[in-house]
Amino acid sequence: MKLDYKKTFYVGLAFFIITIFWQTYDSIITKILIDKFGLNQTWSGVVMALDNVLALFMLPLFGAISDKTNHKLGRRTPYVIVGTVVAAFAFIGLSFVDNIQTARIQETAIIEKYEWISDSSDNLRKEPIFWSALIAEMHADRTAAKVAGDIDDKTYDRYLESVYQPMTKLITDNGLSEDLDAIELSYLDGYYHRYLSELAWQVTAANPVNFVVFVGILLIALVAMSIFRSPAVSLMPDVTMKPLRSKANAIINLMGAAAGVTSLILLTILGLGGRSYVHYTGAFISVGVIMLLVLGFFLWKVREPKLVEEKVKDDEAFGLVESEEDVHDMHDLPKDKKLSLYLILFSVFLWFMGYNAVMTKVSDYAPKILQLPSFTLPLLVANVTAIIAFIPIGILSTKIGRKKTILAGIVLLTLCFGSVFFLSKDTGWVMFIVFGLTGIGWATINVNSYPMVVELAKGSNVGKYTGYYYAFSMAAQILTPILSGFFMDMIHPKVLFPYATLFVASAFITMFLTKHGDAVAEKKSILENFDLDMD
Numbered sequence: 257m258k259l260d261y262k263k264t265f266y267v268g269l270a271f272f273i274i275t276i277f278w279q280t281y282d283s284i285i286t287k288i289l290i291d292k293f294g295l296n297q298t299w300s301g302v303v304m305a306l307d308n309v310l311a312l313f314m315l316p317l318f319g320a321i322s323d324k325t326n327h328k329l330g331r332r333t334p335y336v337i338v339g340t341v342v343a344a345f346a347f348i349g350l351s352f353v354d355n356i357q358t359a360r361i362q363e364t365a366i367i368e369k370y371e372w373i374s375d376s377s378d379n380l381r382k383e384p385i386f387w388s389a390l391i392a393e394m395h396a397d398r399t400a401a402k403v404a405g406d407i408d409d410k411t412y413d414r415y416l417e418s419v420y421q422p423m424t425k426l427i428t429d430n431g432l433s434e435d436l437d438a439i440e441l442s443y444l445d446g447y448y449h450r451y452l453s454e455l456a457w458q459v460t461a462a463n464p465v466n467f468v469v470f471v472g473i474l475l476i477a478l479v480a481m482s483i484f485r486s487p488a489v490s491l492m493p494d495v496t497m498k499p500l501r502s503k504a505n506a507i508i509n510l511m512g513a514a515a516g517v518t519s520l521i522l523l524t525i526l527g528l529g530g531r532s533y534v535h536y537t538g539a540f541i542s543v544g545v546i547m548l549l550v551l552g553f554f555l556w557k558v559r560e561p562k563l564v565e566e567k568v569k570d571d572e573a574f575g576l577v578e579s580e581e582d583v584h585d586m587h588d589l590p591k592d593k594k595l596s597l598y599l600i601l602f603s604v605f606l607w608f609m610g611y612n613a614v615m616t617k618v619s620d621y622a623p624k625i626l627q628l629p630s631f632t633l634p635l636l637v638a639n640v641t642a643i644i645a646f647i648p649i650g651i652l653s654t655k656i657g658r659k660k661t662i663l664a665g666i667v668l669l670t671l672c673f674g675s676v677f678f679l680s681k682d683t684g685w686v687m688f689i690v691f692g693l694t695g696i697g698w699a700t701i702n703v704n705s706y707p708m709v710v711e712l713a714k715g716s717n718v719g720k721y722t723g724y725y726y727a728f729s730m731a732a733q734i735l736t737p738i739l740s741g742f743f744m745d746m747i748h749p750k751v752l753f754p755y756a757t758l759f760v761a762s763a764f765i766t767m768f769l770t771k772h773g774d775a776v777a778e779k780k781s782i783l784e785n786f787d788l789d790m791d
Contacts, residue, residue: 259500261507263563267495268511269554270336270488273547275515277343277481280543281307283523283619283632284536285474290620291532292357293467294457296450297617297744301737303471304616307478308733311485315730316723319486323720330560332487332494337551339484344547346477351540353470358535360463366455367533369394373448374531378681382435384427387444391423394451406458415454418745423447438680442625446749449624490722493710495563497570499654501707506650509702513646513695516639519543520632529630530623593712596772600708601728603767607666607701608732610673610759613740617752625749627681634687638695645699658704662767665700668693670761676753712772 282304289300318335325331361367372390373381380386398420402412426440436444460467489508496504523529526538622631653661672694679686709725736759743751 259503264504264507266557267491268508269550270491271508272511272515273340273550274485274488275512276519276543276546279516279519280539282615284539286616287619288354290453292361292456293460294453296453297741298738301741304737305734306475308730310478311482311730312727312734314482315486315726318483319490319723320720322487332491333560335484335487339480340547340551342480343477344544346473346480348541348544349473351537353466353473354536356466360459361456361533364459366452370452370532381441384430384432384436387427395420419447419451438682442680443748445624486722486726495567503650505707506646506703510643510646513639513642517636520636520639524630524632529632593772596770597712599766599770601724603763604705604725605728605732606759606763608729609736610756611698612733613736614756616737617740621749621752626679626684626687628684634691637688638691641692641695642699645696646703649700649703653704658708659770662701662704663764665697666760666764668697670757672697673753673760674757677750
């Protein structure tokens with residue numbers, strides 16, 4: 257019993273399409289919403305959660321629908337085609353709206369104000385007098401806007417409470433004679449960027465049509481992605497025997513990591529990794545075209561009905577045949593297995609609460625709080641280490657079990673996220689080490705969590721169980737951009753990583769209590785034929 261790596265690679269192209277979209281989406285949409293449209297962390301989180309609101313009911317729905325589909329191209333492939341084409345063209349369409357908003361920002365003084373802090377030397381930024389002058393100019397601007405009627409009393413009071421007063425207190429407590437340290441600078445940067453976002457919101461509020469169009473096109477892309485995500489992910493277990501799914505899922509996740517690397521390299525080459533208020537046209541168009549090209553290659557190499565037929569024959573040869581009439585839902589499982597399924601799904605919810613908060617906000621956090629020249633570089637390191645780790649982790653999980661492997665990944669991810677809170681500009685380079693380990697930790701979790709869910713499914717309803725998995729992950733991704741954004745607005749952006757640490761650590765408890773979902777090898781002949789060699 258050996259995994260067909262070439263077949264799995266071709267099947268994984270669908271996941272490549274999914275991941276290159278989401279990596280680019282998470283990397284630039286948050287920055288556009290905050291920097292160009294002026295949304296705060298909470299409301300940008302609301303927009304970023306829209307895709308997950310859709311996915312919460314669309315993923316189980318289309319997973320179940322694809323289970324019952326009878327098309328000459330197979331159960332899953334038609335959804336991959338329609339979803340990819342619509343999403344790619346909608347993504348390209350966002351570039352035009354982004355260009356319009358960027359042009360409007362360029363007509364204001366926002367970019368000039370941004371460059372005052374982003375381009376100033378380190379020595380100058382450490383001087384309290386520099387910030388005192390900046391605060392005085394900022395306060396004069398907001399006061400004038402209030403007098404002119406450009407902002408109302410509520411907006412002005414919010415500015416006083418969330419920007420002016422904490423910045424003034426920091427300078428006062430420090431004293432004008434002592435240089436500011438790196439931690440104090442990270443707090444000042446966070447407050448001042450909040451002020452810049454409010455300036456951008458004035459531009460948006462004066463003419464909101466462009467924002468409405470942006471969100472409308474974004475919704476089209478997100479609906480399209482929701483249509484084919486469950487069918488695409490279900491394709492792997494459709495064509496892979498149960499004992500080999502952890503290794504196959506490692507290949508699938510390898511494809512996803514490769515897509516993430518492709519996106520991040522593209523953003524880096526285009527110079528979109530650090531600066532705010534830049535044009536994202538190249539990113540939108542390039543990713544849209546790549547999605548369409550990869551779809552073409554997928555259709556060339558993947559003949560779903562043929563691959564499913566081959567898997568059925570393999571199941572018969574190794575005694576793994578399941579009756580197509582033996583279909584169960586979650587509620588039909590034995591009590592102990594049902595409890596394990598719930599625990600796995602709650603674990604998925606918790607670690608996505610932590611992980612997705614970081615992935616959604618880090619493109620805004622890294623350049624502004626840690627003053628990193630590019631947020632893409634630590635993410636690139638994370639993706640590369642994940643690529644290196646995916647296949648060994650898939651093999652390891654077959655030796656020590658999926659549950660133990662996931663628990664180790666949770667511990668590593670908790671330590672990584674917990675350490676970032678203590679970083680500043682002076683120690684920002686540590687972010688590369690932390691995110692390298694983050695990539696390994698997340699890979700360890702990701703390779704094994706989905707197979708644990710579908711291990712409890714029957715062959716005829718894998719799509720439905722895939723829907724359960726994504727329903728819980730998407731529920732977390734609905735809540736966490738909003739909740740983390742709320743705390744970042746109420747306290748400070750630096751609360752992001754303690755927030756993520758708390759949720760990831762909580763997942764250790766629920767996963768520790770899980771009793772079922774590891775690979776089952778009840779027949780001795782299966783164990784004897786379970787070849788773990790890579791050659």
